[in-house]
Amino acid sequence: MTGHYLVLSAILFTIGGIGVLIRRNAIVVFMCVELMLNATNLAFVSFARMHGSLDGQIIAFFVMVVAAAEVVVGLAIIMTIFRSRKSSSVDDANLLKY
Amino acid sequence: MTTMNAVLAAGGPELHPQAAEGVQSVAWLLIALPLAGAAILLLSGRRTDKWGHLLGTAMSLGAFVVGVLAFFQMLGQHADGRSRLVHLFPFISAGSLKVDMNLLVDPLSISFVLLITGVGSLIHIYSIGYMSHDPDRRRFFAYLNLFVAAMLLLVLADNYVGLYIGWEGVGLASYLLIGFWQHKPSAATAAKKAFIVNRVGDFGLSVAIMVMFATFGSLSYQDVFGQASQASQGTITAIGLLLLLGACGKSAQLPLQSWLLDAMEGPTPVSALIHAATMVTAGVYLIVRSHAIYELSPDARLLVTIVGVATLLAGAIIGCAKDDIKKALAGSTMSQIGYMVLAAGLGRPGYVFAIAHLIAHGFFKAGMFLGAGSVMHAMNDDVNMRKFGGLRKVMPITFATFGLGYLAIIGFPGLSGWWTKDGIIDAAFEKGGTSGQILGWLALIGAGITAYYMSRLMFMTFFGEPRWDEDVHPHESPKVMTVPLILLAIGSVAGGAFLILGDRFAKFLAPVVGEPEASHRLITPYTAIVFALMVVGVGLAYVQYLRRPVPRTAPAGNPAVTFARKDLYGDALNESLLMRPGQWLTRLTVFFDNRGVDGVVNGLAAFIGGTSGRVRRVQTGFVRSYALSMFVGAALVVGALFLVRI
Numbered sequence: 001m002t003g004h005y006l007v008l009s010a011i012l013f014t015i016g017g018i019g020v021l022i023r024r025n026a027i028v029v030f031m032c033v034e035l036m037l038n039a040t041n042l043a044f045v046s047f048a049r050m051h052g053s054l055d056g057q058i059i060a061f062f063v064m065v066v067a068a069a070e071v072v073v074g075l076a077i078i079m080t081i082f083r084s085r086k087s088s089s090v091d092d093a094n095l096l097k098y
Numbered sequence: 099m100t101t102m103n104a105v106l107a108a109g110g111p112e113l114h115p116q117a118a119e120g121v122q123s124v125a126w127l128l129i130a131l132p133l134a135g136a137a138i139l140l141l142s143g144r145r146t147d148k149w150g151h152l153l154g155t156a157m158s159l160g161a162f163v164v165g166v167l168a169f170f171q172m173l174g175q176h177a178d179g180r181s182r183l184v185h186l187f188p189f190i191s192a193g194s195l196k197v198d199m200n201l202l203v204d205p206l207s208i209s210f211v212l213l214i215t216g217v218g219s220l221i222h223i224y225s226i227g228y229m230s231h232d233p234d235r236r237r238f239f240a241y242l243n244l245f246v247a248a249m250l251l252l253v254l255a256d257n258y259v260g261l262y263i264g265w266e267g268v269g270l271a272s273y274l275l276i277g278f279w280q281h282k283p284s285a286a287t288a289a290k291k292a293f294i295v296n297r298v299g300d301f302g303l304s305v306a307i308m309v310m311f312a313t314f315g316s317l318s319y320q321d322v323f324g325q326a327s328q329a330s331q332g333t334i335t336a337i338g339l340l341l342l343l344g345a346c347g348k349s350a351q352l353p354l355q356s357w358l359l360d361a362m363e364g365p366t367p368v369s370a371l372i373h374a375a376t377m378v379t380a381g382v383y384l385i386v387r388s389h390a391i392y393e394l395s396p397d398a399r400l401l402v403t404i405v406g407v408a409t410l411l412a413g414a415i416i417g418c419a420k421d422d423i424k425k426a427l428a429g430s431t432m433s434q435i436g437y438m439v440l441a442a443g444l445g446r447p448g449y450v451f452a453i454a455h456l457i458a459h460g461f462f463k464a465g466m467f468l469g470a471g472s473v474m475h476a477m478n479d480d481v482n483m484r485k486f487g488g489l490r491k492v493m494p495i496t497f498a499t500f501g502l503g504y505l506a507i508i509g510f511p512g513l514s515g516w517w518t519k520d521g522i523i524d525a526a527f528e529k530g531g532t533s534g535q536i537l538g539w540l541a542l543i544g545a546g547i548t549a550y551y552m553s554r555l556m557f558m559t560f561f562g563e564p565r566w567d568e569d570v571h572p573h574e575s576p577k578v579m580t581v582p583l584i585l586l587a588i589g590s591v592a593g594g595a596f597l598i599l600g601d602r603f604a605k606f607l608a609p610v611v612g613e614p615e616a617s618h619r620l621i622t623p624y625t626a627i628v629f630a631l632m633v634v635g636v637g638l639a640y641v642q643y644l645r646r647p648v649p650r651t652a653p654a655g656n657p658a659v660t661f662a663r664k665d666l667y668g669d670a671l672n673e674s675l676l677m678r679p680g681q682w683l684t685r686l687t688v689f690f691d692n693r694g695v696d697g698v699v700n701g702l703a704a705f706i707g708g709t710s711g712r713v714r715r716v717q718t719g720f721v722r723s724y725a726l727s728m729f730v731g732a733a734l735v736v737g738a739l740f741l742v743r744i
Binding site: 017020022024029090091093094096098 | 720721726
């Protein structure tokens with residue numbers, strides 16, 4: 001039964017991954033990253049259920065905390081870039097290179 | 099008397115020095131006074147410019163006074179108790195290596211002390227006048243004092259380590275003084291050459307000391323000589339040959355003779371003190387001091403005599419061809435030290451004559467070098483004898499003193515050289531056998547050549563028509579320079595007779611080197627031959643350089659003359675045998691270092707640099723490509739994990 005949750009988690013993770021790779025809008029890329037994080041959370045919780053232990057659920061909480069912190073920093077960066085460049089495309093922010 | 103015979107049968111008297119008393123117990127003052135002089139003069143800078151030379155001379159004279167007092171105290175002691183130890187301090191104490199810094203005051207060392215401080219003080223006094231116009235006179239006296247201190251340590255030490263320190267100290271002083279006028283490139287080069295050639299000899303001495311320590315476990319003379327008879331023949335011969343190598347370096351004997359002629363670049367008082375009277379005789383001292391070792395090894399002794407005889411001939415031949423008055427005298431010094439080394443290699447009758455000739459030579463050769471300095475002073479520092487001539491009238495005192503030294507060195511009957519050199523020639527014949535005959539005759543021939551080249555020098559400088567440059571106005575030197583000349587001339591005249599008559603010196607040295615079997619014969623079968631060869635040598639020089647006018651430029655000369663002028667191709671030999679292969683070796687190593695070692699390191703760096711230059715193109719600045727590479731990387735890691743699991 002829990003196998004279905006894992007399949008759903010895999011589907012969500014793939015959608016998120018593809019979104020990160022193909023979308024240019026930084027906000028959408030960001031949302032896709034969140035989607036991947038939540039897909040792994042779902043996998044953690046499912047495994048916790050399967051093994052009958054709480055470890056996976058605890059790690060899921062950790063992931064949420066880290067994700068929240070990441071959202072704060074990430075959004076702040078995106079906001080700053082948008083203010084200076086009037087653009088939220090990840091391809092435009094390409095100065096840091098060889 | 100029976101005990102004496104027993105001692106002699108055992109290979110010489112053993113050293114049982116007692117503790118020193120009286121003046122001898124402060125023998126360290128001998129070294130400390132000149133050392134203090136050198137330290138004060140070197141450290142105090144220009145403040146002592148005005149009186150530095152006086153301080154230096156006073157320190158040397160002070161050491162001389164201490165030496166004389168110690169000498170008279172020794173004369174008052176019984177012959178068996180004349181070796182006295184002055185305990186100073188334990189110097190090295192590392193594991194089984196224990197070296198105490200003691201001074202050994204015995205007849206041999208006191209003879210050297212008197213020569214070094216006596217002649218040294220005279221040369222200090224002379225230098226006051228000779229160097230009076232040199233802005234660096236204070237530094238000169240500091241180095242002279244340093245030399246005197248090091249040389250006294252060399253002869254007074256009671257162990258090979260102390261001797262070695264003194265040995266290196268005189269080498270340093272010699273280096274500093276040869277290069278005293280270091281603004282002249284020739285002087286700087288000559289100083290380096292002397293230092294490097296001496297290093298070869300010092301290598302021999304240091305290895306000899308190591309072998310001694312490995313064999314005997316001690317480095318004091320007392321222990322080494324006492325146990326020498328228990329060591330194997332091979333070890334003793336090895337020590338003897340290594341010591342000989344050291345002696346060859348310091349005393350400019352073949353094959354390490356090449357530095358002495360160039361060493362004449364130094365100021366003339368230096369040539370007189372260091373490169374004629376004292377330092378270059380250190381090799382002779384080393385051999386005579388280590389006689390207990392040489393007496394056990396006939397092979398080493400034979401090589402010593404061969405080196406001596408070869409050098410005495412080589413030096414004499416070089417002396418014949420030089421137009422530079424100092425280089426002619428330097429060749430002569432080599433030759434005379436060759437006589438001393440020959441004598442030292444001949445065994446017991448020779449030791450006394452080696453040291454006696456050394457002392458006599460110290461007087462007459464120092465006198466002649468100082469005389470040459472006086473002549474150079476008069477001739478605007480020119481050294482070319484072809485531009486001298488007729489100086490006896492304008493420089494009577496220099497001429498008279500030089501002339502007495504000249505008569506002494508050619509062995510004119512009654513003067514120093516006659517007593518000591520005839521003794522050496524006689525001792526060579528006395529050695530017996532074919533080798534004795536060969537050594538004796540070669541030494542005889544050397545005496546004839548000596549008479550020739552010294553007469554040549556004498557005639558070219560003081561006799562004949564003046565061949566001076568136009569702007570030269572010769573004059574006699576001031577008193578401060580002539581008085582030392584006169585005192586040295588007195589030594590050249592009377593020194594030999596004083597030492598040899600009645601076997602005085604032989605008896606004095608007997609506690610150290612053993613009593614000769616028979617007392618010395620004054621008139622030997624060879625006396626007449628030596629005299630005849632001397633007359634022939636003087637006559638040849640008379641015909642060539644007094645009867646005929648001396649050309650101002652040297653004539654081309656035949657190959658033999660060129661051979662002698664080029665120092666018997668000693669430098670060419672060193673260059674082709676040592677310098678060139680050394681340079682090739684260096685170039686090879688440099689090539690290997692540049693191409694091999696550096697090649698690997700540089701190649702690796704270039705490879706990494708080039709690769710990273712290409713790899714950095716991956717950093718495009720597009721966030722999505724980074725994300726893709728992260729995904730690919732993560733997928734690869736996961737895939738690899740799966741592969742490992744399955």
